[in-house]
Amino acid sequence: MTGPHSQKRGSMEDNTNIPAQMVEFANRITPPNWNIFTAYHGRFNYAPNTLNVWLELLTEEQADDLDEEFIAQVRGAMWFSDLEPMGKGKGFIAKIDMQMNPFFFDVWQEAMAHELAHVAVTRLSARSMPRSLRFGIAQNVEPEMHGPLFLKAFRCMILRAKAAYGKELDVKDMWFSYCMYVDGLKQKDSVKKKLFGLAPKKAYQQWYQGKQNLGIDS
């Protein structure tokens, strides 16, 4: 996820508790066989059918050296491994990497729901591939990076976040971002209309209002 804000905000120093919260949040809004962990919170899981998501929290130094700035991103392909040659039993496991930029930790929930939606689309595309082709090559195959499949997955993450955290978590900005992606979609109006319909009415109104405040023509 890259944002319109190039100005750096927030810092990890005053957010020392965030890595543990990130791991908890990601695990609560994803299916039970997804295992999200950082180098310090959680660990790799070899149970068959597990999707291991390694969450790499960049240091401020690493974030300063990025060629292209991002808020968060999925890094590389989803890898599949056969457990048997590793002596870990029968079946397959998958792994994918995600990176978070510490300068944007004030929007980490939104960034994480967004990136996990990309992971869900990648997982879905991997499922439709023959097993022999999966090894190390499954990537997001939706022609449009933020197409209808992505939006459905993003919506699902937002709903799960709301269900998991209730009043503790404000998901307004997540819905706002969802509506922005629907609006930017290069798709038929009928597809857009359907996707807009999946957002709560309030979120749609907020997006519309925000758009007008920004002076963007509808």
Ligand SMILES: [Zn+2]
């Ligand atoms: Zn994205």
